[in-house]
Amino acid sequence: MTAQTTPFDLYYWPTPNGWKITIMLEELGVPYDVHYVNIGAGDQFKPNFLEISPNNKMPALVDPEGPDGKPISIFESGAILLYLARKFRRFLPDDERGRVAVEQWLMWQMGGFGPMLGQNHHFGTYAPEKIDYAINRYRDETHRLYGVLNKALEGKDFVTGNYSIADMAIIGWVVPHERQAIDLAEFPNVKRWFEALKTRPAVATGLALGKEERAKLDLAKDKAAQSILFNQRAR
Template sequence: MTSQTTPIELHYWPTPNGWKISIMLEELGVPYEVKYVNIGKGEQFEPAFLAISPNNRMPAIVDPDGPDGAPISVFESGAILQYLGRKFGRFYPADERSRVEVEQWLFWQMGGLGPMAGQAHHFRIYAPETIPYAIDRYTNECNRLYGVMNRRLADRDYLAGDYSIADIASFGWTRSHERQGQDLNDFPNLKRWFDAMQSRPAVMRGVELGQEHRRNLAGDKEASKVLFGQTAR
């Protein structure tokens, strides 16, 4: 197993995507240093951050002990989880069949659960006007995705069998289930998984990181302009 002597830089804000990496680093028990990126104030557009995360989104990491001994930066939460899993040989199996199992559910979260839940949050909480069709569309899609997880977890403890980066990726978005109009009591297998995730000390340390910075941005017009008014310019 690879050891880490120099802290990994975590460029972070306490959101479901940010939690993926703080949880992973806590689970690994490796040294890391937090660099807060206040997304409500537009710090994600600063040149120094764009140099490591050109999509102007956090999280991102800089690992001073890269694969060839030189620093490496990684953006996109799923790619970061894969990188850390490969480097430290944990929560991301080396066996190809097992790895594919994990990757299916990691990409399911990246392409489905995260974006759909994010849209549900937006139209249910942050949108400046109530749009019933959009609220129903994304609330219902979250409900469908929760049903997919519930069926998957009927005969296993975790999404890919053993605890993995797929579970780490999915937890933060299900933690916000009430904001998506979902009741975990409607999904008993998912609720069992959710409770098991919350019982892991490293998971809770990960989601508690930087909670003093987290606030409800609903109604904050300036923050909304920064977060939701972005164009190519």
């Protein structure tokens, strides 16, 4: 089994995309150093960060023990999960059929479950102007995607049968389900899976990392949104 002697450098902020990587690193039990990228303060636009994440998005990971023993940096959470799974040969099946099953659900999260729920958060919570069409559009799509996940989990403990990077990628987006206007009681398979995963020590630790920093950012965003709304009403 591959061993990691030098810590990874994780550029992170406690969000659903960041949690994917903290969960994975905790599951692997490998050493890593956290460098907080405060997205509320604009850290993601700093030149040093852009060198490893040119799309100014976190998370990003630097592996000092990359291919051929040379450092490598990776951006995009899905790419990081795949890199770590390949390097340590864990949480991604070796056989092609099993690998495809995991990868397609990872792409489902990357292309749909994350972006659509993110838009739900934006228009439902943070947008300075409440646009009913946008709010309803993304809440409806969020509801549909939860239904897809609920069906996938029918009769299974994990999305593809065995615990994998697909589960790690998805769970963080379920954490703020109440903000998405989702009642998990309507999706019993998702609820069962979600509650079970949260009891895994690595998942609990990964989700808790930077919790205080996230709370400060959410409070600042809520205050800003309230200020904008107050100013609009005062006009």
